[in-house]
Amino acid sequence: MSESSVERPGVSEFWSSLSTEGRWLLSTVVVQTLGRGLTLPFTIIYMNEVRGISLDLAGLLMAFIAVVALAVTGPGGVLVDRVGARRMLLFSTSCQLVGCVVIAFATTPLLFALGFAFLGINFGVSWPAFNALVAAVTTGETRQQYFGINFALINLGIGVGGIIGGFYADVTDATTFTVIFLADAASMLVPILLLLGPLRHVQGLAERPADDDAPGSYLAILRQPAVVWLTALTFLGTFVGYGQIEAGLPAFARSVNEVSTRVIGFGFAVNTATIVLLQFVVLRRISGRRRTRVLVVMTALWAVAWLTLGLTGVVAGTLAAAIGVLAFNGVFALGETLLQPTIPAITNDMAPDHLRGRYNAISAGAFQAGTILGPVVAGVMIDHGWSWAFIAMIVAGCSAMAVLALVVERLITPAVNGIAGPAAPLTDPATGEQVVAD
The missing domain is CATH 1.20.1250.20 (MFS general substrate transporter like domains)
Structure with a gap:
């Protein structure tokens, strides 16, 4: 197919x-x-x-x-x-x-x-x-x-x-x-x-399969190249995305774009509305497509969003700057609708049933690390007036994410990547054990 x-x-x-x-x-x-x-x-x-x-x-x-x-x-x-x-x-x-x-x-x-x-x-x-x-x-x-x-x-x-x-x-x-x-x-x-x-x-x-003698420690899981690169992709996505949306974005919009707090508030409303209105439309479009390629499109959208925010800083304090902040939130949110269905799905399709908690914990740890480091870096760079360097760093991070997504693509099976492959086994929700479909 x-x-x-x-x-x-x-x-x-x-x-x-x-x-x-x-x-x-x-x-x-x-x-x-x-x-x-x-x-x-x-x-x-x-x-x-x-x-x-x-x-x-x-x-x-x-x-x-x-x-x-x-x-x-x-x-x-x-x-x-x-x-x-x-x-x-x-x-x-x-x-x-x-x-x-x-x-x-x-x-x-x-x-x-x-x-x-x-x-x-x-x-x-x-x-x-x-x-x-x-x-x-x-x-x-x-x-x-x-x-x-x-x-x-x-x-x-x-x-x-x-x-x-x-x-x-x-x-x-x-x-x-x-x-x-x-x-x-x-x-x-x-x-x-x-x-x-x-x-x-x-x-x-889920019980550990009787024929599975592989170690289930975090160290053993992280020895798998696919897990390592997916974890790096998750961390980088959080660092340039969610780690900045609550800190780097407001700071840049206020100190560089010189927009009002009301514009920033409207921007977050645009973000929420875009996700709510477009998420299911996006899901229909990406159904059956390579999740890693969807992530590459997402990185392009985020790069465009941050470049828009940076360029409108040239006309600080104007209507164009305000429009730039609103446009950033809309484009960034569209990227979010591509990110959220893909990385969690890859993680959980990759994970054995009895180790799903550990696999998701690794992903969550990468996310938490990005939300801690992202605001710190943004605060230092914007406080020192390095606004263009800040935008350049974020865009470079988006480019690195695209590369990581293609690396992950080479390390996972087509089924884990969301395209044709062997059907995933069904799971009994009461016991967590795999069952055979009729």
């Missing part, structure tokens, strides 16, 4: 191909991420303007979340493989709930650090646990679509939550911030009840 001849599935086909467990897991995403959207854009404002914590200390406290997440990702991946994805996801979501409650009433840096530690545990453990659980209830092309649609729903929930939080939160009334963080905590009850109820039999746990 050629790439061009693959039938493009629609929404109804995707939904009908999902197991009951997959539908339950997907249908609650917007609700639980809406709570996250209520607080995500306003956490640092809450610390600084409501609780009186200086901006520099507030920034360090926010970075502490990623540091904790990076520290727990490795052990979390091992536990996912040993006790099951459902149990670990239940644990991590409970940590998120506790963290939000602590932050809701925090008044000192120490209490914020405690709350952020719980959030970091959730971020570090939930990635390998959730992805392993998704892989347990999906297979083949449905798995790639699932990751893409899940990403769109996350953005929808966060976007709607951000709008509601923006209207409700008031820096002159600390109670409003307490309420939105408690609402964030309450939204975690949705996945917790789901995991204790309809999904209680989905363990996301």
